[in-house]
Amino acid sequence: MDKKAKKRSEVLRKKLVDLQQKLSGAKQQMDDPEEVRQLEAEIAAAMEEISRLKAS
Incomplete structure (x- = not known):
């Protein structure tokens, strides 16, 4: 995973926590x-x- 994909993944994880709440x-x-x-x-x-980001 490149740097950009890793950052996007981190942002999505934070969004996921917010959405679950x-x-x-x-x-x-x-x-x-x-x-x-x-x-x-x-x-x-x-x-x-x-x-999808993990797979790339």
């Missing part, structure tokens, strides 16, 4: 079920990009 709060409150689906999709996309 938001998802936890959204699941507890459940005001907007669409928000939960959106957060889950963002988490999946971030995880997929991390795995």
